[in-house]
Amino acid sequence: MSLECILLGLLRTPKSGYQLKGEFDAGVAYFWPAELSQIYVTLKRLKERGWLRDRVEPSDKGPDRRVYMRTPAGRRALRAWLAGEPQVGDERFSYLAQVYFLDELGDLGATLTFLTKLRERLARRLEALRATERAWASGSPGYPDRSPPEEFHPQLTLQLGLQVGAARLAWCEESIRRVQARLARRENTPAHGS
Amino acid sequence: MSLECILLGLLRTPKSGYQLKGEFDAGVAYFWPAELSQIYVTLKRLKERGWLRDRVEPSDKGPDRRVYMRTPAGRRALRAWLAGEPQVGDERFSYLAQVYFLDELGDLGATLTFLTKLRERLARRLEALRATERAWASGSPGYPDRSPPEEFHPQLTLQLGLQVGAARLAWCEESIRRVQARLARRENTPAHGS
């Protein structure tokens, strides 16, 4: 359901599947990634349902493109979704599952290695979002509090990404310190079971 | 893949599908929810692959249960997963997609309503995690820094849930304030386009 509504949302102006993929990767992917093949299939379904129309146009670069645009019914569906309840659904984090069971290895050193790699990746993600923010900040007058209305809402979601990303990174670093403290304690008290 | 490994992880001691569902809901669901039907199917697959054995046992309450336990191959698979790379995968948040496009309604009041509902739900989630933490804190000696090793790793993941949950709630409250500030500005300058 969400992918459909995101496509409807992005189609405020007419776009092709390929162009939509570009927009996903540029600004939406950090809370909703999508593959090209999935986008094409969903656009087709939306057209069959009467929420989108399409038209084939020559491209300025490359072969012809199939350009989609919202119908009035599509716009109504989008607005109904936006006016409805916040969809707070399930979340799945494989790396947390790994941390949860890491005791199984019986080696705090392995935990430390794991968390160090994780910190690297979390930091990279956060840095990518910070780069996006810098782009907004330099290209948008009065960022963030006087941004024009059509930029305000996307910027809100970016703020969440930044704050949650920072919280995750901070947790990872704190966890590394806690593991190190445990390792240090163990070295100082090696004869635990004697 | 992750559900399989989580089941292997939880099966440190033999359990039935129904019991595993209980464990998911009690302590794993906030980073990996699972339906009973999915658990049953996955247990079956894991058995066929030779990573689990099963045995039918009488239950103390209710009908017989099919109890699963790890084989040596299952244990090896689990350890390989834990020793491998942190699986930082995709994340999908419908409510962020909604916020992103909320400008489409052309009504900041609608945004405020939305964020207020969202705050309610985020607060509820966080409160549930805090209750879990209180349970750990009261039942576990030396929580959090001197917890026994088998409790340490699950507690780390809980810490992440708490910190990220708090960050999300803070973002939501900050966003509400920013929307209110915008609404106030607009009231004070009603003749914007004249």
Next chain:
DNA sequence: CTCGCCATGTAATGAGTTACATGATTTA
């Protein structure tokens, strides 16, 4: 005796990924 929990499954459907297949156009 009935309600609620205990217990196990199958079937249909939905959402998404990966792999495959094809081909035009531009740029180096």
Next chain:
DNA sequence: TAAATCATGTAACTCATTACATGGCGAG
């Protein structure tokens, strides 16, 4: 002319949800 980018799709598969089907056992 070769490689990169533009462009659209289909097919097979995986993972997960929802609905359905069945029935044992204990408490009130």
